[in-house]
Amino acid sequence: MKNESLIFGIRTIIEAINSGKTIDKIFIQKGLQGELSRELMNLLKKEKLSFSQVPVEKLNKLTRKNHQGVVAYISPIEFHDLENLTMQIIESGETPLFLILDQLSDVRNFGAIIRTAECTGVHGIIIQKKGGAPVSADTVKTSTGAIFKIPICKVDHIKDAMFYLQGSGIQIVAASEKAAVPIYDIDLKTPTAIVMGSEGKGISNSVLKIADHMAKLPMYGEIASLNVSVACGVFLYEAIRQRL
Structure with a gap:
């Protein structure tokens, strides 16, 4: 998968969702804690977006940068109703x-x-x-x-x-x-x-x-x-x- 479709970091993903980006897949580190992570989870629930809870090793394979326990892929297209x-x-x-x-x-x-x-x-x-x-x-x-x-x-x-x-x-x-x-x-x-x-x-x-x-x-x-x-x-x- 091309790197330009990958985004990471809790705040980055929250902003992507709030701006209307179509998120294709979201991976969240198992046991992730903190106020910002709770804000993300509440947003996912509100927007009815599915996600996968994975070990940190999975996230580290997706990116070597500071992902803060969350990695997502933005869809290259917009979906129709x-x-x-x-x-x-x-x-x-x-x-x-x-x-x-x-x-x-x-x-x-x-x-x-x-x-x-x-x-x-x-x-x-x-x-x-x-x-x-x-x-x-x-x-x-x-x-x-x-x-x-x-x-x-x-x-x-x-x-x-x-x-x-x-x-x-x-x-x-x-x-x-x-x-x-x-x-x-x-x-x-x-x-x-x-x-x-x-x-x-x-x-x-x-x-x-x-x-x-x-x-x-x-x-x-x-x-x-x-x-x-x-x-x-x-x-x-x-x-x-x-x-x-």
Whole structure:
């Protein structure tokens, strides 16, 4: 991760949060004490920002400078509000095409998916605040800059975002090997949000239950699985094929 996205020091991080900077990750030394640290913790609670408590050795690896027990990464992009973005797309008269990433963890896969999504005209990518791959310098590099051209929405809970999209007339299509039908049998010409799961576990069962459709890709090899960014590309280009 590039050093320019890293900030450290309690007061510095408090000021960054208060100035509206989008903080991607915060690491706080275990057992940190003091009035200023309590002020930071209260601010994190107020702003509903998640953080990780780590040993001081972890912080010392991130920076050799006087970090005062706190290190954070500033996101290289500003995130979009899902409701505002959805309304803008619907009002524009375009047929919405969203991509939902459920706990995707690899930044290179994330970057590759962003690049494909931009090329296929996806209107927005939805990720969860906790548990997914960070929007880091590595993500920016792998996306070859596409991350600056496509709106990304960070939400508290993927399921709530799905309920909102469904309430806005947008169907949810989950990519799953558990599906009975191939993606080619799903009508993607209508407003659609495609859900892709994590590299190891796929889409969580609670998310699958909410989806309007489950769809799979035909598999003929012995491995019977694709890299998630490759599978995502196939799904998105099938949507484009149907919409041409």
